[in-house]
Amino acid sequence: MTEEDLQTLAGLTTKSSRKKYLKYLAVKEGHKQARKEKQQKKKADKEASMKQRKELENSEEEEGDQDGHRLKNTMFLQFWDRTLDKLLGWRTAQAMRFGQPIVFDLSYASNMSRREIENTVSQLMEVEGWNRRATEPFHLHFCNLQPDSLYKKELVKRYGAETWDRLLITSTEQHYIDMFPREQLVYLTADSPNVLRSFDHSKVYIIGALVDKSIQSGLSLANAKRLKLATARLPLDEYLHWEMGAKNLTLDQMIRIMLTIKDSGKWEEALQFVPKRKHDGFYQRQTQTEVSNDRPRIVKKHQENRIK
Template sequence: MEICYESQAASEEKQQVDSEDEASDGDGDDDDENLREAAGDSKDSSSLEATRDLVAMWRHAGKLVPQEMTDEEVRALAELTTKSSRKKYLKYLAKKECHRRTHKEKQAKKKAEREAWIEQSRGQDEKLRNTFFLQFWSRSLDKVLAWRSAQAMVFGQPLVYDLSYESNMLRRDVENTVSQLMDVEAYNRRATDPFHLHFCNLQLDGTYRQELLRRYGKEAWDRLLITSTDRQHVDVFPREQLVYLTADSPNVLRKFDHSKVYIIGALVDRSIQSGLSLANAKRLKLATARLPLNEFLHWEMGAKNLTLDQMFRIMLTLKETGNWEEALQFVPKRKHDGFLQKEMTSNRVRGPRKEGDRG
């Protein structure tokens, strides 16, 4: 997150303005009266101009206000009823404007540096040849990855993300979930043997889809090589093929089954309600399983919930290698204290030895 620092002169000026505000409440009261009159009919253009003139007067007086304001911002300011709320709103707009200005300056600086590098490299044929080669290689690689994803949509093993939980999450948690789903799609696109991703229960007017369209853009979203549907997974695949992966399941996933369709609930850690996905799977009479975290890892305190992209990388590695130790490398090391001994883990994954079994 970028931070916009005021110059020393601006900081001193701000302190001076604060002290002046404390010493000149009478003037502030006059300003408040003028603003209340402007707020009487905030939709009127003359009232908006009066509010703009008042802000301009505060700006000349050295108060912390934005240099430019939209009609909506002026209207919102005029509708505020207290002096403190107006000061806070103007301070917020000024800081927001400063952030934008700093960002533009950084972008301009990067652009200037890039143009300077291009100008410097123009006489170096070898460097330019390498640049052209990299651009060609990048385009070719994109085509190869797109071809793999297209092949996966026809022949690949499905992996389902259940997007039926938006009513159980706050808006910011849905946004976090969508960020993780975008990571999942990116990892899958770059995989040697990608899954055929399915986003099920994706409602057309739901928050998930709105956020996905906002992040990707409609054109890019329509080009994604995934399957999205508002139907439930039980309406898309045979019920006997489905296995719902949930940390609350009593059943351990001991090996990867290429004939199964695994389902992952599209939830984030901080919004997961205990047993929610398990209850959902039981209601639909689906088989469930959990990752063998206890069987392989010295697990520390806390819930055994992983992010959507971590779950995906574990399942992708397991599909490609069949090796749990390699797959579980994607579990954050802050959550566990290393792997258990190999002999112990192999016994736990195989389960207890029955009488008469040979070693």
């Protein structure tokens, strides 16, 4: 109680008025105490949040140091992001002019449910991202992309109209057989009887933009046969111990495999992107150390294939 409050209280003449004034002072003091506690709690929460953020930033910096990546929250971060974006953009722009084309066939909308098309678009976005970050990217072609198709609507929705228009890819409603010489086209499909034993830099490889939960076997192969195109499948059986199950891979796995085989020419490196849950390892790795009756087991000869 302040001196001013005491003077006010002394000036009251009746018992009831002094009682009301004391009650008023008590309520006022309660509000003051509540505000003080609230401010202290807010300050403690802020300090705890800052401490947690600092610990997180320190851990991220340590991880960045270990991985050889850029440090977080440094004066070079914004500069690095801008420079990296320009570099990646330059590589992709160069690929559009001089790079090897690779086609994603977007003609399967009628064969998929809406959910499957949405999953396909998610994978196509992964494809664009992995290709953009590659050292030597492909020139991506999204062919048979009809303006009113669910493919197009979902792509524009996910990217945003402005970003979609700026993407360094060729998206067109044209058919790939009208864009490239037929003899250059090779349709990659898991159902093909032909094995892609070597990567040909003069070919235009086609991948069906299809997520097929119901496993409509032979759909892309039938499409390629109807167009009288050459077909090939990845050498999964030749390199991987594949027990059972469909050999369909996701679109993002396919682009990573194709980027690696194009750059390195080694299937052992490229097929590292096949999920390990689908196979029991490489044939060469399993057989090269196994010995029976002092004689090494036979390793398949086609394991020695390399790109020249």
